[in-house]
Amino acid sequence: MKSYTVAELLSSETLVQEVIVKGWVRTFRANRFIALNDGSTIHNIQCVVDFENTNEDTLNRIGTGAAVSIKGELVESQGKGQKVEVQVNEITILGDADQEEVSKTILQPKRHTLEKLREQAHLRTRTNTFSAVMRLRSSLSFAIHKYFNDNGFYYMHTPIITASDAEGAGETFRVTTLDPQNPPLDEEGNVDYSKDFFGKETNLTVSGQLEAETYAMSLGKVYTFGPTFRAENSNTSRHLSEFWMIEPEVAFMDLAGNMDLAEDFMKSVLSYILEHNPDDLAFLEDRLIQEDKSKPQAERSEMTLIEKLRFVVDNNFKRVSYTEAIDILRNSKPNKKKKFKYLINEWGADLQSEHERFLVEKHFKCPVILFDYPANIKAFYMRLNEDEKTVRAMDILFPGIGEIVGGSQREERLDVLKEKMAALNIPEEELWWYLDLRKYGTAVHSGFGLGFERLVMFATGMSNIRDVIPYPRTPLNAEF
RNA sequence: UCCUCCUUAGCUCAGUUGGUUAGAGCAUCUGACUGUUAAUCAGAGGGUCCAAAGUUCGAGUCUUUGAGGAGGAGCCA
Numbered sequence: 324m325k326s327y328t329v330a331e332l333l334s335s336e337t338l339v340q341e342v343i344v345k346g347w348v349r350t351f352r353a354n355r356f357i358a359l360n361d362g363s364t365i366h367n368i369q370c371v372v373d374f375e376n377t378n379e380d381t382l383n384r385i386g387t388g389a390a391v392s393i394k395g396e397l398v399e400s401q402g403k404g405q406k407v408e409v410q411v412n413e414i415t416i417l418g419d420a421d422q423e424e425v426s427k428t429i430l431q432p433k434r435h436t437l438e439k440l441r442e443q444a445h446l447r448t449r450t451n452t453f454s455a456v457m458r459l460r461s462s463l464s465f466a467i468h469k470y471f472n473d474n475g476f477y478y479m480h481t482p483i484i485t486a487s488d489a490e491g492a493g494e495t496f497r498v499t500t501l502d503p504q505n506p507p508l509d510e511e512g513n514v515d516y517s518k519d520f521f522g523k524e525t526n527l528t529v530s531g532q533l534e535a536e537t538y539a540m541s542l543g544k545v546y547t548f549g550p551t552f553r554a555e556n557s558n559t560s561r562h563l564s565e566f567w568m569i570e571p572e573v574a575f576m577d578l579a580g581n582m583d584l585a586e587d588f589m590k591s592v593l594s595y596i597l598e599h600n601p602d603d604l605a606f607l608e609d610r611l612i613q614e615d616k617s618k619p620q621a622e623r624s625e626m627t628l629i630e631k632l633r634f635v636v637d638n639n640f641k642r643v644s645y646t647e648a649i650d651i652l653r654n655s656k657p658n659k660k661k662k663f664k665y666l667i668n669e670w671g672a673d674l675q676s677e678h679e680r681f682l683v684e685k686h687f688k689c690p691v692i693l694f695d696y697p698a699n700i701k702a703f704y705m706r707l708n709e710d711e712k713t714v715r716a717m718d719i720l721f722p723g724i725g726e727i728v729g730g731s732q733r734e735e736r737l738d739v740l741k742e743k744m745a746a747l748n749i750p751e752e753e754l755w756w757y758l759d760l761r762k763y764g765t766a767v768h769s770g771f772g773l774g775f776e777r778l779v780m781f782a783t784g785m786s787n788i789r790d791v792i793p794y795p796r797t798p799l800n801a802e803f
Numbered sequence: 804u805c806c807u808c809c810u811u812a813g814c815u816c817a818g819u820u821g822g823u824u825a826g827a828g829c830a831u832c833u834g835a836c837u838g839u840u841a842a843u844c845a846g847a848g849g850g851u852c853c854a855a856a857g858u859u860c861g862a863g864u865c866u867u868u869g870a871g872g873a874g875g876a877g878c879c880a
Contacts, residue, residue, distance in 0.1 A: 353839045369840080374837085387830095426832090439815090
């Protein structure tokens with residue numbers, strides 16, 4: 324007899340066949356109806372137990388959370404909530420779940436807050452919300468690899484342990500095997516990292532970009548998709564200490580090409596889940612609609628989850644230069660009425676969250692690509708424009724999320740790059756290999772970084788980034 | 804790191820001006836019922852009121868400090 328997943332059974336065309344299905348009991352109602360889930364779909368299959376002919380010990384062991392194996396027949400359901408159900412002939416308890424113990428966990432059949440579920444992250448994928456989110460996360464991962472593979476990119480693994488923090492993307496986590504109680508010291512009394520495992524100071528990567536550039540300059544089109552680490556003490560719903568980043572890098576591509584790539588990429592992966600994960604999206608959409616009902620009218624969203632995804636897929640992202648954006652903001656109502664915490668007065672100011680939000684959510688009401696930022700508020704490796712004031716940088720801003728993509732055309736001219744590094748006191752010795760790219764066959768090239776979890780947030784409508792990664796790492800939190 | 808708010812039963816919360824034995828719903832257990840859909844009905848058990856110190860005749864309630872959580876800011880993806 325064949326084993327089937329719940330997803331297979333629910334989409335089965337053939338009725339009245341002998342089946343085996345294994346899963347976890349969600350609820351057991353009226354001593355007769357098991358709602359069984361195995362993670363293959365958001366939906367449960369109803370298994371009907373013939374309780375008159377089942378021994379009482381077994382019946383007592385069918386409780387929320389228990390793992391069971393069921394042999395039976397797939398039949399048309401007599402009830403109204405489902406088309407098919409399994410008429411149970413034989414049930415085996417694979418793993419018991421003591422109901423008194425279950426009642427102390429989030430497995431108890433009732434609603435929980437997301438905060439409570441987070442405390443039991445090892446069990447939260449037994450819930451509808453988290454199983455849906457994590458299936459979508461998996462699906463998006465696949466869609467990303469598929470997109471790049473279909474478009475001639477090579478997948479490249481950049482190192483997780485790196486030696487320099489030259490990019491200055493953030494605080495790093497140190498990697499060392501030195502004894503923290505008694506580290507070797509040099510003559511000046513500082514920790515002597517030449518005695519450390521790698522013979523130098525090392526840390527977890529904050530970005531694979533610089534290494535990806537080296538591969539773009541030989542393989543042409545490459546991307547990385549891996550974990551990234553930032554030791555910033557950020558306590559927000561949009562930051563993690565450990566997160567996954569997608570970083571494509573392409574030779575002979577300028578900033579305009581970079582924007583085209585990023586936009587096409589975003590639309591492609593979101594289309595993929597619209598096509599392949601309709602059930603999970605429908606569930607999450609409904610969840611958000613319910614949540615919205617408890618909010619005041621002004622805070623309710625104008626579009627449903629699926630409408631939002633469709634909107635991004637079907638509409639062009641608005642491309643606006645930094646200079647144009649500043650003009651819009653300077654003449655905006657909140658700026659004139661001094662509603663912004665940081666008022667926009669002159670060109671050169673860094674845009675704050677409130678400004679990005681205004682542009683995306685109030686002014687344009689669609690995803691926005693901002694480009695050509697002032698050089699002094701952006702990283703050293705970005706290509707200086709002919710005006711010598713701006714660099715070929717671009718950020719994609721999404722409603723509700725803020726910055727989701729950050730990218731640029733890279734500075735390919737050796738002399739300009741060296742000047743930039745000198746001005747920022749970045750020692751050339753640390754990045755000799757990066758400078759080599761500009762010595763031997765340099766060329767225009769570009770790339771961007773996309774925070775995977777922010778993409779998953781947008782795709783699922785989850786509002787806290789801790790709820791779209793299996794085991795979130797944030798300051799003071801590494802329980803699992 | 805800064806600002807604001809929160810912490811009472813397994814969970815979500817109520818708890819009056821500081822006053823006797825701290826309550827409800829859900830969950831759990833026991834029983835009833837049996838084509839249910841967050842099943843229903845009856846009953847029962849379940850509390851270090853986050854921690855410490857203080858004010859007071861008396862603190863879940865007021866004060867201080869600390870811990871944890873959430874939201875926002877900054878940093879960014």
